[in-house]
């Protein structure tokens with residue numbers, strides 16, 4: 001069976017588990033502590049990052065973009081019969097989503113209002129681009145069928161929903177079509193399969209404790225996330 005090596009709150013891992021869940025592909029998962037990476041992981045992970053995916057034949061794949069392509073090539077596309085042109089567009093929209101994972105992580109980790117607003121504005125620009133192309137007659141990004149683009153944006157939309165539930169702050173405020181899309185993704189029945197059972201607690205402990213989002217006012221700048229390695 002294939003194996004995914006993970007860190008509980010990593011959005012790049014969630015994209016991979018999302019692709020596996022969407023195709024109903026069974027897999028083992030092992031969680032590691034990124035602050036104290038085990039030697040066996042360092043030995044096989046060229047970039048020292050999660051996710052890695054160990055294939056049935058024992059090869060270690062790394063970089064979530066490459067892993068997503070492997071899942072599609074090996075197990076079939078989530079959405080069949082996509083033209084080359086459309087596939088290129090899907091990859092580009094997926095890239096735009098994944099490129100903002102760290103922006104969301106760092107926004108959520110902000111310790112004061114101005115840092116929070118500055119980091120959030122980057123994310124808002126991406127949601128505004130999506131708002132402009134979403135069609136309100138569709139459930140998902142392109143149609144009523146799930147696609148890779150939905151999976152790539154799932155971590156952002158899921159995390160926005162949790163933040164809203166706990167803090168009242170809505171990253172999607174002002175983007176009604178994105179909001180509708182978020183609802184469709186959250187109702188899909190696969191979101192809970194993409195994360196561990198204690199995900200919400202871990203997420204809350206990390207992002208909604210001693211942060212601007214948690215307290216609504218400035219808190220001490222302690223051990224904040226960097227911009228490149230947010231959830232580690």
Ligand SMILES: N[C@@H](CCC(=O)N[C@@H](CS)C(=O)NCC(=O)O)C(=O)O
Nearest residue numbers: 010012049050051063064229231232
């Ligand atoms: N480009 C990588 C990014 C993965 C990444 O940033 N993973 C973080 C956790 S969310 C990580 O492993 N951080 C530990 C480190 O960089 O040392 C991918 O797409 O797989």
